[in-house]
Amino acid sequence: MAAIVTLQRGNLDAYAPSTAAIYEAIQKGGCRNSFHTESQTFVLPEAPDFLLAGDFNLDGFRDVLAAANGGHLYLMTGRGEWRSRCA
Numbered sequence: 001m002a003a004i005v006t007l008q009r010g011n012l013d014a015y016a017p018s019t020a021a022i023y024e025a026i027q028k029g030g031c032r033n034s035f036h037t038e039s040q041t042f043v044l045p046e047a048p049d050f051l052l053a054g055d056f057n058l059d060g061f062r063d064v065l066a067a068a069n070g071g072h073l074y075l076m077t078g079r080g081e082w083r084s085r086c087a
Helices: 020-027
Strands: 003-007 040-044 050-054 063-068 072-076 082-086
Antiparallel strands (some): 072 082
8 A cells, every 4th residue: 555755844943043143033023934845745655654764875865764564664865766675
């Protein structure tokens, strides 16, 4: 049974502002969106039971590893690709 995984990155400045200008805007009532507006959608051949984030292919981009009961692993690379791996 196929599954869809949608990833939407959180906005770090909403939780840990990185500049004084952001702090000033928050003090004046400005509010940062909790999430970025863009998202990525991946279609997997089966529903994952576990998701793990990290740089698994060491290319400097965050990846997502999906695992399904039964031993199948799916790597969704930070560049929007995914590859199937069987364990």
